[in-house]
Amino acid sequence: MKKSSEEILSSLASQGFRMTRLRKAIIGVFTGNGLPMSAEELMDILRAGNTAFNRTTVYREIGFLKARGVINEIQFLHERVKRYELASLEHHHHLVCLRCKRVEDIVLENDLADQERSILDSKGFHVTNHMLEFHGICRGCNR
Ligand SMILES: [Zn+2]
Ligand SMILES: [Zn+2]
Structure with a gap:
């Protein structure tokens, strides 16, 4: 079942992970947008929502969420970029x-x-x- 932003946040918090503003924003983007997103597309959405970030931190957050099983990485055959989507989707x-x-x-x-x-x-x-x-x-x- 698709997890909500709140479920993911409380699960990470219960594992003792710090909840930064950027982390919350990124989780919000992934739970709000079902389609597989590249890091660039994710940053476009963050920018549009006036969330301040630097690229290194966004890449680190993606790595973190991937390692925690919150998002999956997808590599489409015809593309160079990697995409990410919520792991809890149907x-x-x-x-x-x-x-x-x-x-x-x-x-x-x-x-x-x-x-x-x-x-x-x-x-x-x-x-x-x-x-x-x-x-x-x-x-x-x-x-
Ligand atoms: Zn088309
Ligand atoms: Zn299948």
Whole structure:
């Protein structure tokens, strides 16, 4: 289940981590915006919200939140930059538009449960996770 800003903050506080203004702001951005964000996009949003920061601290915060399991890092195939999204989002995949680079979340009905079952049957391999991203042309670009 998607965690709220308050849940994440109180969980970090209970583990004894200091709650800086920047850390709160970054967690607020991640819980408010569901789509995978690059560090640059995160900084654009912080700037727009008049949050003061320096780049090094933002990168350090991203590393911290990643290490605490608050956010996941995503590396899309066609991109150099890394993106980040809340780790507590429902299991989903991404639709990546090759033209405008827009990313959309997609929750697949039944996901890959059948395929994973047949992998177990045929290979004796127990799948615990999978990665899958869809590339193509989005509705806006397809007009
Ligand atoms: Zn597009
Ligand atoms: Zn899946």
